[in-house]
Amino acid sequence: MEIKLKSCPFCGCQEIFHAEIPTKKGRTYKIICSHCGAMTGRKKTEEKAIAAWEKRYDMK
């Protein structure tokens, strides 16, 4: 799944990828910078993870 995401707020890298994490209750999603490792918190849907990335909230 390819969605154009904003560049990383920390390093400016544009190589951002989506992670899908299986859990006991289902799946969670987060967005991760492939360069510096900045990521969003886990979200219940990919859309929420993307929204967190785009709005720069819940970043680690």
Ligand SMILES: [Zn+2]
């Ligand atoms: Zn980065």
